[in-house]
Amino acid sequence: MSRHTVVINDEEQYSVWPSALPVPAGWRPVAEHDSREEALAHVETVWTDLRPASAR
Incomplete structure (x- = not known):
C-alpha cells in the first residue's frame, strides 16, 4: 500500500493525491x-457539499 494525502483547494474542493508526489x-x-x-x-x-465555495 502507498500513502495518500487528502488535499483541498481555495474552492474547498477535495482530492486524493499520492503522498510520494509534491502537492500540486x-x-x-x-x-x-x-x-x-x-x-x-x-x-x-x-466533503458534504460538492459545490465550489464560490457557488454556495
Missing part, C-alpha cells in the same frame, strides 16, 4: 492516510 499548485494538504481507500473515506466524511 493551488492545493494544500489536510490529512495523510495509509491507503487510498482511507483517504477516500476521509473525503466522503468531510
Whole structure:
C-alpha cells in the first residue's frame, strides 16, 4: 500500500493525491492516510457539499 494525502483547494474542493508526489499548485494538504481507500473515506466524511465555495 502507498500513502495518500487528502488535499483541498481555495474552492474547498477535495482530492486524493499520492503522498510520494509534491502537492500540486493551488492545493494544500489536510490529512495523510495509509491507503487510498482511507483517504477516500476521509473525503466522503468531510466533503458534504460538492459545490465550489464560490457557488454556495
